[in-house]
Amino acid sequence: MAEQGPLLALRGVAKAFGGVNAVQDITFDVQAGESVGLVGPNGAGKTTLFNCVCGQLKNDRGSIEFEGRSLRGLPTYKRARMGIGRTYQRAEVFADMTVRDHLMVAERARSRAGRLWKDLCNMSRPTDEECEKVEGTMALVGLTELADTPVSALGLGNCRLVELARALAGEPRLLLADEPSSGLDEHETADLAAVLRIIQRDRGTAVLLVEHDLGIVAEVVDRAVVMDLGSKIAEGSFEEVMEDPVVRHAYLGQSV
Amino acid sequence: MEQFLGFAVPGIPYGCTYALVAVALVLTYRATGVFNFAFAAQAYVAALLFTALIQSAHLSEWLAFVIAVVVVSPLLGLAFDRLLFSRIPNSNNMAKLVTSISLLVGIPALMQVFIPQNYYAPPSIVFNPNTVYFTLAGAPLNGLDMSAIVFTALVLFAMGVMMRLTPLGLQMRGAVESRRLVQLDGVNAGGVVAVAWMISSFLAGFAGILLAPNFSQVQAQPFLTLMVAAIAAAACAAFRSMAVAAVAAVLIGVATFTLQGYLPTQSFLFTSILPSLPFLVLVGALLFHPGMRKLDQATDPLASVDPPLPPLAAAVRTPAMGRVISVLWYVVLGLFIVSMLTWIPRDWESVLNQGLAFSTLFLSITLITGMGGQLSLAQAGLAGVGAFTAAQLANHLGLPMMAGMVVGAAFAAAVAVLLAVLSLRLRGLGLALMTLGAALVFDNIIQSSQTLGGGSGGLGPMNNVDWGSPFGLLNPNGHALFLATFSVLVVVTLAILMIRRGTVGRLLGAMRGSETAAAGIGINLTWQRILIFALSGAVAGIGGTLLVIQQGVANPQQFNYVFSLAFVVIVVTTGVTTVEGAIQGAFGYVIIQKLLGYAPAQFANLTFVLFAFGALTYAQHPEGILEFQKRRSMQRFEPLFERLFPGSQPDAGSQGEPLIAGGLSEEAVRG
Numbered sequence: 001m002a003e004q005g006p007l008l009a010l011r012g013v014a015k016a017f018g019g020v021n022a023v024q025d026i027t028f029d030v031q032a033g034e035s036v037g038l039v040g041p042n043g044a045g046k047t048t049l050f051n052c053v054c055g056q057l058k059n060d061r062g063s064i065e066f067e068g069r070s071l072r073g074l075p076t077y078k079r080a081r082m083g084i085g086r087t088y089q090r091a092e093v094f095a096d097m098t099v100r101d102h103l104m105v106a107e108r109a110r111s112r113a114g115r116l117w118k119d120l121c122n123m124s125r126p127t128d129e130e131c132e133k134v135e136g137t138m139a140l141v142g143l144t145e146l147a148d149t150p151v152s153a154l155g156l157g158n159c160r161l162v163e164l165a166r167a168l169a170g171e172p173r174l175l176l177a178d179e180p181s182s183g184l185d186e187h188e189t190a191d192l193a194a195v196l197r198i199i200q201r202d203r204g205t206a207v208l209l210v211e212h213d214l215g216i217v218a219e220v221v222d223r224a225v226v227m228d229l230g231s232k233i234a235e236g237s238f239e240e241v242m243e244d245p246v247v248r249h250a251y252l253g254q255s256v
Numbered sequence: 257m258e259q260f261l262g263f264a265v266p267g268i269p270y271g272c273t274y275a276l277v278a279v280a281l282v283l284t285y286r287a288t289g290v291f292n293f294a295f296a297a298q299a300y301v302a303a304l305l306f307t308a309l310i311q312s313a314h315l316s317e318w319l320a321f322v323i324a325v326v327v328v329s330p331l332l333g334l335a336f337d338r339l340l341f342s343r344i345p346n347s348n349n350m351a352k353l354v355t356s357i358s359l360l361v362g363i364p365a366l367m368q369v370f371i372p373q374n375y376y377a378p379p380s381i382v383f384n385p386n387t388v389y390f391t392l393a394g395a396p397l398n399g400l401d402m403s404a405i406v407f408t409a410l411v412l413f414a415m416g417v418m419m420r421l422t423p424l425g426l427q428m429r430g431a432v433e434s435r436r437l438v439q440l441d442g443v444n445a446g447g448v449v450a451v452a453w454m455i456s457s458f459l460a461g462f463a464g465i466l467l468a469p470n471f472s473q474v475q476a477q478p479f480l481t482l483m484v485a486a487i488a489a490a491a492c493a494a495f496r497s498m499a500v501a502a503v504a505a506v507l508i509g510v511a512t513f514t515l516q517g518y519l520p521t522q523s524f525l526f527t528s529i530l531p532s533l534p535f536l537v538l539v540g541a542l543l544f545h546p547g548m549r550k551l552d553q554a555t556d557p558l559a560s561v562d563p564p565l566p567p568l569a570a571a572v573r574t575p576a577m578g579r580v581i582s583v584l585w586y587v588v589l590g591l592f593i594v595s596m597l598t599w600i601p602r603d604w605e606s607v608l609n610q611g612l613a614f615s616t617l618f619l620s621i622t623l624i625t626g627m628g629g630q631l632s633l634a635q636a637g638l639a640g641v642g643a644f645t646a647a648q649l650a651n652h653l654g655l656p657m658m659a660g661m662v663v664g665a666a667f668a669a670a671v672a673v674l675l676a677v678l679s680l681r682l683r684g685l686g687l688a689l690m691t692l693g694a695a696l697v698f699d700n701i702i703q704s705s706q707t708l709g710g711g712s713g714g715l716g717p718m719n720n721v722d723w724g725s726p727f728g729l730l731n732p733n734g735h736a737l738f739l740a741t742f743s744v745l746v747v748v749t750l751a752i753l754m755i756r757r758g759t760v761g762r763l764l765g766a767m768r769g770s771e772t773a774a775a776g777i778g779i780n781l782t783w784q785r786i787l788i789f790a791l792s793g794a795v796a797g798i799g800g801t802l803l804v805i806q807q808g809v810a811n812p813q814q815f816n817y818v819f820s821l822a823f824v825v826i827v828v829t830t831g832v833t834t835v836e837g838a839i840q841g842a843f844g845y846v847i848i849q850k851l852l853g854y855a856p857a858q859f860a861n862l863t864f865v866l867f868a869f870g871a872l873t874y875a876q877h878p879e880g881i882l883e884f885q886k887r888r889s890m891q892r893f894e895p896l897f898e899r900l901f902p903g904s905q906p907d908a909g910s911q912g913e914p915l916i917a918g919g920l921s922e923e924a925v926r927g
Contacts, residue, residue: 054776080778092776094769105762109778116787119758120751163773170777 005068007032007206008053008174013062015048022048024230026062030174035200035207037221037238039214041250044227046210047089050176053208054086055079066174081112085172089179089210091159093151100147102162103134106169134169141165141195156183164192168199174206175199181213193219214242226250261393263517264510269401270470270485271509272408275502276463277486278493279415280456285495287428287452290341290352291685293821294359296483298457299464300476302329304367306465307378307474321381325461333457337450344875349684351875353631358825360483361818362868364476365861372858375474378465381407385469404466411462412502415455419498428452480818481534484696485509487689488538494547508534527704535693535700542682542690549681577890577897585836596738605738607850610806612741614842616748617799618827619835620792625824626833627756628788629768631688633820634675635796637695640702640815642668642797644715647810648708651718657805658740665797672793676786683771695817703812714811723805741802748795749835755791764788822864829870831880840882841867 006029015023023045030036038046051057053064055076064071066082080086094102107130108114118124126134138144141161146154151162160180167175177196181189193216199205200220211217217224217238224241226234228250234241241247277295284292302324309320336359344351383389383399383406390397397405419425427448430438439445463486464479471478489505512533519526529536542548596605617639624632645667646660655663679690702709709715717723755761766774767784775781804810826845831837848863855862870881877884 056772056775075780076775077778077780080776086776088773088776092770092773094766094773096765096769101762101765105766105779106777108759108762109766109774112778114759114763116755116760119755119760122754122758124758166773166777 006030006065007034007067008208009063009065009068010049010053011063011065013049013052013059013064015045015052015057015059021230023052023059026227026232028225028232028235030206030208032173033200033204033206034223035196035209035221037217037224038208038210038227039212039217039224039241040227040233043229045230046227047178048230049227050086050178050208050210053079053176054084080170080172081110083171083173084176085167085170085174085205086176087160087163087167087178087180089182091156091163091183093159093162095152096150098148098150099138099143099154099162099165100134102151102166103137103169104130106166107133110170137165137169140198141168142191157185157188160184161188161192164195168205171203172205174208176208176210178210179212180209181211181216189213189216192216196220258394259517260514262395263514265392265395265397265513266401267510267513268506269397269404269509270467270513271506272404273463273467273482274485274489274509275505276408276411276459276466277482278489278501278505279412279498280459280463281486281490282493282495282498282501283415283428283452283459284456285490287431288337288341288449289349290356291495292336292359292456293353293356293483294336294363295456295460295463295486296479297360297363297476298329298332298460299467299482300364300474300479301332301367301464302461303378303464303468303479304371304375304474307375307468308371308373310378311375312373317379317381321465325458325465329457329461329464330454332461333453333455334450336457337453340872340875341453342446342449348875348878350629350631351878353685353688354824354828354871354874357633357821358828358868358871358874361822361825362865362871364479365864365868367476368861369858369865377469377472378474380469381465400469403469407462407466411459412498415459415498418455424448424451484538484692485512485534487692488534488541491538491541491545491548491689494541494545496547504537508537524705529700531704532697532700535696538689539678539693539697542686542693543678548686549683574894574897576900577893580897593742596742597735604850605735606806607846608843609737609741610803611843611846612738612745613799613802613806614845615799615839616741616745616802617796618823618838618842619748619752620796620799621824621827622832622835622838623752623795624788624792625827626837627752627761627764627768628785628792629764630785630788631684631824632691632789632792633688633817633824634672634691634695634698635792635823636800636815636820637698637817638668638672638793638796639800639803640698640810640812641671641793641800643800643804643810643815644702644708645797646801647715647723647804650721650723651715654721657723657801658744661744661798661801664801665794668797668800669790669794672789672796673786675793676789680782680785692817692820695820699812699816703816709812710810714809714813716809723808737806741806744798744802745839748798749839752795752835760784760787822867825864825871826867828874829867829881831883833879834883837880837883 008030010029011027013023013026014021026045026049028036038049040046048057052059053071055071055074055078066079066084069082071079074082094105097105104126114124135144138147141164143158143161143165146158151159154162160183164177164180180196181192184192196207196209197220200207207220209217209221221238223236224234224238225232226241226244226247233250234244234247236244277299280295281292284290305328306320306324309315309323310317315323340355341352344355379385380400380403383402385399388396388398389402419428427438427443428451430441430443431445431448431452436445438448463482467478467482468474485508486505489508490501492504493500512530515530515533516526519530596608600608617635620635620638621632624630624635642661642664645664646655646657649655649660649663650657675691675694679687682690763774763779763784766777766779767781771781800815803814807814826841827838830841830844845863845867848866852859852862873881873884
C-alpha cells in the first residue's frame with residue numbers, strides 16, 4: 001500500500017559531473033509529516049541531491065520514489081504538482097513581482113485553474129478563497145506587512161521568506177528547504193524555525209532541511225542524514241549523528 | 257575530384273572573410289559576454305570609409321587602410337565598450353543583445369545619412385586583383401583571393417599566439433569567466449575587455465575591406481550576409497573555440513560554392529536553399545550542439561552583485577495620476593477617431609492606418625518579449641506568413657482579406673509553435689539566433705518564389721479581388737479601412753490586456769523572473785513558451801495582413817529579417833513591457849517616415865537611426881525610453897497632484913495598474 005510506505009524513498013541515488021561523484025549511493029526515507037535534516041560540510045552533495053529529487057538534475061543511478069511512485073523521467077513541474085515544494089540555496093524570486101504576487105502565482109500554479117479563455121473573458125480575478133489562502137500564508141511566514149512590496153526592494157533575508165511562503169502556497173506534502181536561514185539574523189532564524197515546526201505540525205508537511213546552522217537543525221528535525229563527499233556517512237537522531245566519530249571527523253577534521 | 261575542387265576552391269577566400277568575423281564574434285563573446293551583431297555594421301563602416309578615403313579624398317590605399325582598419329575600427333570598438341556595453345550589468349543578457357542589434361540597425365542607416373554617395377568597389381590591398389597568382393586544382397586564385405587567404409591566415413595566427421602565449425591572452429581567458437573576479441586578482445579587467453573589443457573590431461574592419469572588392473558597390477547588404485555566415489561558424493564552435501569557428505567559416509564558404517557549382521541554377525534548391533545554407537548550419541548547430549544550450553547559463557560567481565533593474569514607471573505613479581492618465585488616453589482616443597473620420601487628409605489617413613497595422617504587429621513583440629521574456633527576431637517573418645497566407649487565399653479562393661487574416665493568423669501561430677518546439681532547449685542568445693535563422697530561411701524561400709511571394713514586385717490583388725474592401729460590407733472609398741483596422745487593434749489590445757492581468761500573464765511573469773523557480777512551483781514552462789509563441793505569431797500574422805491590406809501589395813521585402821531586427825529595436829525603444837509602448841512605437845515609426853519623405857533622400861533611413869539610438873538606452877531604462885520620460889514627467893507633476901488629491905502618494909509597494917504580468921495590487925486583488 002502506497003499510503004503506508006515512506007513519502008520519499010531514495011535508493012542508491014548517484015550523480016556524477018564528469019569525473020566528480022557529487023552524490024554516491026544515497027539511500028534513505030522521509031516519512032509523511034516527518035522532518036529530516038540533511039547536513040554535511042560544503043561540497044557534500046546536498047544541493048545536488050535536492051536537484052535530483054526535484055528533477056532539475058537527472059540522477060545517473062538509483063531510484064527516487066514519492067508516495068510510492070517513481071519520479072524517473074518526470075519533469076520538475078510535474079514533481080511540484082505531485083507535492084514537492086522547494087526553496088533554493090541562491091534565492092530564486094520573480095523580480096517583477098510583489099510578495100503577494102509570488103503567492104498568488106504559486107496558488108494558481110498549484111490549482112491549475114488558469115485557462116486562456118478565462119483570461120480573455122475576465123474570469124481570472126483572484127477569488128476570495130485564494131486571497132484568504134495567500135493572506136494566511138503571508139501571515140504564517142510574517143510577510144503581511146510587505147505584501148505589496150516588489151521583491152526587488154527586499155533584502156536577502158526577506159527574499160528567503162518569500163521563497164518559503166511561495167513554496168508553502170503550493171501546499172506541498174514535502175518541502176525541500178535548501179539553507180533557508182542563510183542571510184537571516186538570529187531573531188529571523190528563530191522565527192523561521194517556528195514556521196517550519198508549525199507547517200510540520202499543523203499542515204502535516206514533511207520537511208527535508210539542508211542547513212549549516214546546526215542550531216536550527218537541532219530544533220526542527222526529528223532525524224538527520226549526514227553526507228560527506230557525496231556519500232551518506234550517518235543517519236539517526238540529531239544527537240546520535242552528532243556524537244558519531246565519523247561525522248565529527250567529517251566536520252572537524254582528522255585531529256578530533 | 258578536379259571538378260569538385262574547381263567548385264570548392266573559390267569558396268576559400270569568402271570563407272576566410274567569414275572566419276575573421278567569426279573569430280571576432282567568439283573573442284568578444286568569450287571576453288565580454290556580448291554577442292555583437294554590430295560587427296556587420298563595423299565591417300561596412302570600415303569598407304565604406306576605406307573606399308571613400310581612396311575615391312573621394314584620394315588617399316593612398318595604405319593610408320586609407322591604416323585610417324579605416326587600424327585606427328577607426330578599433331576606436332569604434334573601444335567606443336562601444338566604454339560608452340555602451342561596459343555600462344550594462346553583467347547578468348542582463350537581453351540588454352546586451354538589444355544594444356548590439358540597435359547598432360546593427362542604426363549604424364548603416366547613419367552612414368547613409370552622412371555618406372550618401374554610392375562608391376564603387378575599392379581596390380584590394382597588396383595583391384593585384386587582375387593577376388592570377390597561381391591555380392589550385394584548376395581554379396585560378398587572383399589578387400582578391402590571395403588578399404583574403406594570406407591576410408586571414410596571418411591575422412588568425414597572430415591571434416592564436418596572443419591568446420595562448422601572452423599575459424594579455426591569459427587575462428582575457430580569465431575575464432571570460434568573471435570580469436569581476438579577475439579584478440579581485442589585481443587585473444585591470446576593464447582594460448582587458450577594452451583591448452578585446454579593439455582587436456575584434458579590427459578583425460571586423462579587416463573583413464570588411466577584404467570582402468568589399470568582391471561587389472560592384474559598397475552597400476550594407478553583403479556585410480549582413482557575411483555576418484550570418486560568421487554567426488553560423490561561431491555557433492559550430494559554440495562560441496568557445498576561435499580555431500573551430502575559423503575552420504567552420506572556411507568550410508561554410510567552401511560548401512556554399514561547391515553546392516552552387518553542382519546544383520541546377522533554376523532549381524528551388526539553388527534559389528532558396530543555397531542562400532539559406534549558413535542559416536541551416538546555424539539552426540543545426542543550435543539544435544544539436546550541446547554547448548549552445550548552455551550559452552546563457554551564468555558562469556560569473558559574482559553575477560548576483562548586479563544592481564536590480566530600475567522600477568517601472570507605473571510603480572511610482574500615484575493612483576490619482578493613473579486615473580488622470582487613463583482619462584487623457586480616452587480623450588486622445590476620442591479625438592483620434594473623430595479626426596480620422598472628419599478632417600485628416602487622405603494621405604495622412606493612410607499613414608495613420610499603417611500606424612494601426614504596425615501597432616498590431618508590434619504588439620506581437622510586446623507579447624513575446626515584454627510578457628514572455630523571450631527575444632524573437634522573426635516577428636516580421638511571422639507577419640509575412642500571415643500576410644501571404646491571407647493574400648493567397650484572397651487571390652485564389654476569393655476569401656475576403658479580413659477572413660483570410662484569421663486563417664493567416666492561425667498559420668503564423670502554427671509556424672511560431674514549430675519554432676518554439678524546435679527551440680525548447682534554447683534561451684536568450686540561442687533563441688534569438690534560432691528565430692533569426694528562421695526569419696532568414698523564410699526570407700529566402702518567399703523572396704525567391706514567384707508563386708508564393710510574387711517575385712520582386714510582390715504579390716498584389718488578382719482575379720478581380722479587392723483587398724481593401726473588408727467583407728465587402730463597407731464602402732472602401734470611405735473610412736472602411738480605418739474602422740476595420742482600428743477595430744482589430746482594439747480587439748487585440750484588449751485581449752493582450754486581459755491575458756496580462758490573468759493567470760497566463762502571471763505564469764509568464766514567473767517564467768520571466770526565474771525559470772528554475774517557476775518550474776519548481778509547478779509551472780509547465782514548455783507549454784507556456786509554446787503558448788506565448790503561438791499568441792505572438794497569431795498577432796504578428798494579423799498585423800502583417802492589416803499592413804498588406806493598407807498597402808495593397810504583399811512585398812516580401814517589407815517582411816525581411818532586417819525589419820524583424822528594426823521592429824524589435826523600435827518597440828524596445830518605446831517600451832516593450834506595455835501595450836502603449838508598442839502603439840507609440842508604431843505611430844512614431846510611420847509618422848517619422850512620412851515626415852522624412854519631405855526631406856532629402858539621404859535622410860530616408862533616419863527613422864531607424866533615431867530608434868536605434870533610443871534603444872541604446874535600454875540597459876539603463878528597460879521599461880523603454882518613453883516610459884522613462886513619462887515617469888520623470890509624472891514625478892514633476894506629483895507635487896501638484898498631491899495638492900489636488902491629498903493622500904494620493906504611493907506606498908512603498910506597487911500602486912495602480914501594474915505594467916507587466918504578475919503585478920497585482922491589493923485593489924486589483926479585491927476587485
